[in-house]
Amino acid sequence: MTRLSWLRAHLLVLAAIAFLVLLAGWALVPSLFTSGSPTAVNPVASLLGPSAQYPLGTDQYGRSIYTELVYGTRPALEVGVAATLLGGVTGSVIGIIGGYLGGWADLLVMRLIDILLALPGLFLALIFIAALPRTLPNEILAISIASVPAFARVLRGQALQVRSLPFIAAATVTGVRRGTIVWRHVIPNCLAPASVLAAVNVGVAIVVAASLSFLGLGPSEPVLDWGALIASGEGYIDKDWWISVFPGVTVTLLVIAVSIIGDRLRDVMEPAHG
Amino acid sequence: MTGFALRRIAIGIPVILGVTAIIFFVLRVLPGSPVDAITQGTPTTAAERHNIIVEFGLDKPVLSQYVSFLWNALHGSFGTSFETREPVLSQIDGQAGATVQLAAAAMVLTVLLGVGLGALAALCRDTPVDAAVRAVSMLGSSVPIIVTGPLLILVFSFTVHLFPANGSGTPAELVLPAVALALFSSGVIIRLVRNSMLEVANQDFVVALRAKGTGPARIWLRHILRNALVPAVTMLGVQLGGLLSGAVIAETVFGRQGLGSLLVTSIQDKDYPMVQAIVLIVATAYVVLNIGVDLTYAWLDPRVRAS
């Protein structure tokens, strides 16, 4: 395949990766991408539309939306990645234990998943948000708990499938210890669906975090996050639409980028899906 | 079929019990001292604090508090609000209606959009219509409600003056929030119905139907769509959860007085009995609705009834 046709075939994925790299840049070194300060109030410049000086306009305090967006990326990505890692690993371990061991362990795991799933979506995170002080780590904890059931369910299914593969039986019969089997055979075979789910989950977690901030239930520090931005702009939506719209577009692009990568991961790792 | 139903209900009961345990223990054990939540930081004397502890039964062991909680719940009492000192249920009663309306309207729209557009995409497979539907559905399920909400308001309330932006009284006020929710949850259904229909269309019995002389309309509607609905129904159950979560957000975005906005304010006020009650009611409703989904699934696909 020539370079050009390779590029065209993978255009979407490359764009998605490029976007995520940009956001990573915003998160890690925000001062490289914008010169202003996200918190300095500047009443003279309040509520200005997009222009050369303020590419995405300013909010009611005269702060550049672009600057706020850039500085708000770090908390967003932190929550997304940390919650996915924490919830993903926990959920996967639980799922693999249940799926591979079967019997009582599996029954327990299934009931646990059912119970956790009985609190749909946001609600599971909300009870933890309600119970704990409003900090970023606590928000990460709440969202990771909400991510656990999805991972547990998928990985349990995968472990069940792997368990019934002939080479596992062969390994057991030849006396390989159970722990070794799990470590060397079961886990590598479960990485594929786990990573696909993880990719999508990062997007979901970021949306949940933004929604929580929007509702005023986000961490009290840092104050500046995409959800809060969108919320603060809602009152101005009819005239100064840019306050809500640009952060909204950014979140949406992030979700799309992450789904594209998730889809491509799935195609690569599970060619059975046609 | 009844055996199947009974089995599903039997599984649901321990799940609901488990849910009550989680809700109760998380909200009772984690927050530290609920007395502070009740007093909201206003200075209190030791005597006042003692009275509060007795009033809310906080001096008893946690396990027995849990049991009384369950017992009362079964009798329809969810305790007193920390905030208003009024029975929790009466406040919920007033607000539940708006939420039920919103969830129902959104669900109906989701089904209509999901099945309708999904079938359309399948019938027009590989044409621009198919591509357009798939793109729209991908976009719809990617845009979070906190974004679609304000956008819809911007376009349909302020630019075009078609629908009101706020309120929970009139049917017109239902439109924008229901559409926002439905746009999000139907995306997955559209793609599922489309792919499912195309898979079914490749099966042997479709060839046999053609050999029988059956017309295309009948084949697509009575046979293919009907078979394709089976996996779609299970997905609807999953989307229902997303709808309920979304309703919480939508109520704040669109200024509706419902369980969702009540939940949000209760969390901000640390009104634990209220939070408990709302989450419990929603979870129970969700479990019951999922049993309904399972029953519908078994009704649609007779092969499932045996398991």
Add this chain to the structure above:
Amino acid sequence: MGEGTLLEVRDLTISHRGAGLVRDVSFDVGPGEVVCLVGESGSGKTLTGRAVLGLLRYASQLRVSGTIGFGGRDLNSLPERELRRVRGAQIGMIFQDPVAALDPVIRVGSQIAEALGARRSAARVTELLTQVGITDPELRARQFPHEISGGMCQRVLIAIALAGQPRLLIADEPTTALDVTIQAQVLDLLAALRRERDLSVLLITHDLGVAAQLADRILVMYAGSIVESAPAAQFFAEPAHPYSQGLLRAVPRVDVPLAGRLPAIPGSVPEAADRPPGCPFHPRCDRALDVCRTRPPELEPVASGLVACHAVNVPAAQP
């Protein structure tokens, strides 16, 4: 259209992206006649059967040319709407996997009623089920396909095929998925129906035993062409084509003790794209002549049948 011929297929050619899967196949089926299309998988016999009813129109990569004469019309050039009227009503079809050929979510009785169209009624459904030998028809009609056995499903499919009172039944490997004892029952049913209704049958199978039980005439297909056509009795007594001889030699006999290994035909059926020039069978033939490598043989009369072979008079090599 010859007198007394029900189905007249001429020069049927089915190709997939240029590769000929079925080439210039021609044959007739007379009223009340059972014609058996015999061949291995890959011979093109299933495609031929489906092409008769125009079922290949829905596979966009397949090109079907030739004429399919039935009732004075060419089915291959008939518009869809007219062809639909022929299907079920004049030509019926049954399939290899009977359970998969039924809609899993709809009761069996409804699916039969669907075939009856405007004339549907519970009584007619019960009647049809009885005619195909199903006991307790009212109970069966209310059941779903996964609740009844494979053999019974096949009877249901036959009932559906008969609902329109067709003159020709195409049976695509009707017994392959069934147990041997059930096979016999289904074949007996087909034989009885053929006698009672003067029904013609185009039977497609790879099993010579099945062919022997039912066929009036045998058509042997190899790599997309018909290589031999003969009345059944003649075919089993004295097959003319080397391939037919090889097939019959490979069938284990019950009247003679087995001496050593079953003689199998060496090699395998070529893919459509890899077909050798000349006679498609020559690489596996034990008496191929030079001309076989270059010129494809035409069907020539031999005894009461037809054979496409240059070496038809060359004696077989001694084993």
